[in-house]
Each structure stands twice: as C-alpha cells, then as structure tokens.
Amino acid sequence: MLTRAQCRAARAGLEWSREELATRAGLSDRTITDFERGAREPHDNNKRAIRAAFEAAGVRLTDDGCVCLPPDPVPGSALSS
Structure with a gap:
C-alpha cells in the first residue's frame, strides 16, 4: 500500500x-x-490518507x-501550494 521509504521519498x-x-x-x-522512523505502522485508513495527499x-x-x-x-497552480 505505502511504505515508509515511499513516504519519505514523496x-x-x-x-x-x-x-x-x-x-x-x-x-x-x-x-x-513515527511511520517514517519505523516506530509504528499506521492503520490502513491513515496510510490511505497519506497516499491520497500525495x-x-x-x-x-x-x-x-x-x-x-x-x-x-x-507558480500559483494547485500543485505549488
């Protein structure tokens, strides 16, 4: 679904x-x-929220x-905010 390495890279x-x-x-x-450090694994719904933000x-x-x-x-586009 989403790894901590993908999260850090994105x-x-x-x-x-x-x-x-x-x-x-x-x-x-x-x-x-905590997710990026590997201290704990977020619930699937939290991973989905992170992925959706990306x-x-x-x-x-x-x-x-x-x-x-x-x-x-x-500059000024939706992606630059």
Missing part, C-alpha cells in the same frame, strides 16, 4: 515538511514521524515501489 520530492504532510492528510505530526499533489506510487513525482509545478 515528501522530500515535494519539499514538504512532516507537518505539511500531516495537515494535508488530516493526521497528526506524530503519526507521520496523489492530490500529482505523485504516483506504483506497486513496484516507485515514487513518480509530478513535473515542477507552475
């Missing part, structure tokens, strides 16, 4: 902080931090583990 590629991802996914900062920003996560980032967003 977040870094988008230049999002953990706090920004948490806000966009509707989760706590601690959930993101997908809304144009990231594509493939079954083979690839993180496909969108091209650089145009």
Whole structure:
C-alpha cells in the first residue's frame, strides 16, 4: 500500500515538511514521524490518507515501489501550494 521509504521519498520530492504532510492528510505530526522512523505502522485508513495527499499533489506510487513525482509545478497552480 505505502511504505515508509515511499513516504519519505514523496515528501522530500515535494519539499514538504512532516507537518505539511500531516495537515494535508488530516493526521497528526506524530503519526507521520513515527511511520517514517519505523516506530509504528499506521492503520490502513491513515496510510490511505497519506497516499491520497500525495496523489492530490500529482505523485504516483506504483506497486513496484516507485515514487513518480509530478513535473515542477507552475507558480500559483494547485500543485505549488
């Protein structure tokens, strides 16, 4: 579904902080931090929320583990916010 490595890679590629991802996914900062550190595995609904936040920003996560980032967003577009 979503690995912690994919989460870190997608977040870094988008230049999002953990706090920004948490806000966009509707989760706590601690959930993101603990997941990325491997301290705990989030519930499936939380992983779906993280994935949905990435997908809304144009990231594509493939079954083979690839993180496909969108091209650089145009300033002022929905992807640059």
